[in-house]
């Protein structure tokens with residue numbers, strides 16, 4: 308009797324779900340019948356080689372196909388022109404994070420239903436906060452390259468000191484997660500004007516937590532999919548003591564809440580003080596996104612986003628750069644001859660005379676883009692058409708940039724690490740290529756691109772001027788990866804020597 312009831316109930320529920328999803332049946336790929344509750348088609352990605360698996364599916368189904376990640380109807384896009392059109396269209400500019408109940412609990416939702424912060428919000432709330440964030444960060448450093456280079460240069464010196472000191476005891480260093488406290492400190496300095504001691508165990512712990520949230524909060528983690536899309540499973544995991552993917556966020560959010568209490572409003576002060584001044588300025592307009600408690604919630608959410616988006620990404624880029632260089636000692640020598648007479652820290656003007664150094668960063672961004680491990684998804688905010696397909700409101704979109712970056716139409720020998728491809732044969736200057744889309748495009752394009760590029764340039768120059776890097780014990784470099792929101796080197800141990 309109970310079994311019959313259960314089967315009947317499950318059938319009704321399944322039919323209702325299928326009816327809800329039938330508007331997406333016209334896409335190639337996997338259909339509504341095989342899209343399971345909570346996990347959708349994620350079980351089709353049941354392999355550690357998730358990037359290769361998605362690539363295989365793109366080749367099988369074409370540049371636009373359906374593969375539900377979690378309970379949402381999801382479309383994967385992998386053609387450059389279609390992707391660019393999608394990223395530039397306002398109808399594709401939403402996010403779906405407000406639908407994830409555990410995430411709403413952790414991050415907070417305002418009285419209009421907007422999730423706190425920039426990276427996970429949509430519509431007018433996103434627009435307003437992104438505008439404010441970009442304007443203030445620009446004033447505080449991103450538009451003032453001298454100031455930015457000074458901050459990054461100081462952190463680069465601390466980093467080379469740490470490496471030098473550790474070389475007294477050992478020659479092999481593990482660079483896995485090594486850069487996290489340093490990149491995190493740069494964000495912290497931009498936001499508060501204060502530097503932290505990056506060797507302080509608490510600071511290290513916090514930046515590791517930032518890295519942890521970033522690496523687990525991804526559709527390539529099954530645990531993340533199940534916990535994010537079901538409060539029941541989220542609570543169950545907590546209850547039985549299983550790893551909880553968003554728990555790492557709590558100390559970060561608590562620290563931000565505590566820190567923001569220490570400041571008063573000042574329109575010319577640090578990021579937090581400027582934000583408090585904006586909140587005060589909106590006191591008379593109770594509908595404004597920065598009004599009162601709503602404004603405080605969004606300020607903390609935005610700081611959290613900057614921590615998350617600005618720490619792990621650049622730290623991981625630096626890890627990959629070192630691995631590629633350790634595999635090419637000839638290239639290290641070429642970079643050294645470009646950089647050896649430059650003052651420390653290098654400035655952005657130096658980029659003109661050091662095209663190969665810039666090209667190494669660009670080539671690493673091409674080979675190991677964050678999006679290959681599934682970047683931030685977009686969500687369709689109104690019914691719309693693109694590339695001959697109908698995209699209903701609520702479609703979840705994942706741009707899969709690996710197929711653009713490894714397309715032989717756009718790059719010769721696309722699977723080889725060849726920074727020289729970005730050097731103009733006639734002028735010897737650095738030449739960018741529009742098909743490198745690691746920072747995305749359109750209105751949601753990464754607002755930290757300039758910071759990430761300046762950081763990686765100043766850090767790389769500091770490293771090359773002082774050290775050489777080789778595979779440990781004369782072995783070979785492994786380019787195996789772990790997936791998270793970025794792709795992480797599985798092995799990042801290198802033999803380091805002083806020049």
Ligand code: HEM
Pocket residue numbers: 394425426427437612613616617618620621624676677678682683684685745746747748750751752753754755756758759
């Ligand atoms: C190598 C370093 C980095 C890479 C590869 C990268 C890449 C990306 C990508 C692909 C997105 C998603 C864009 C989209 O949805 O279309 C994004 C968003 C974002 N990034 Fe970055 N990023 C990097 C560094 C940074 C830094 C240093 C910051 C800090 C200032 C930052 C802040 C953000 C924010 C706040 C967003 C959300 C933007 C929005 O939703 O409007 N990123 N980034």
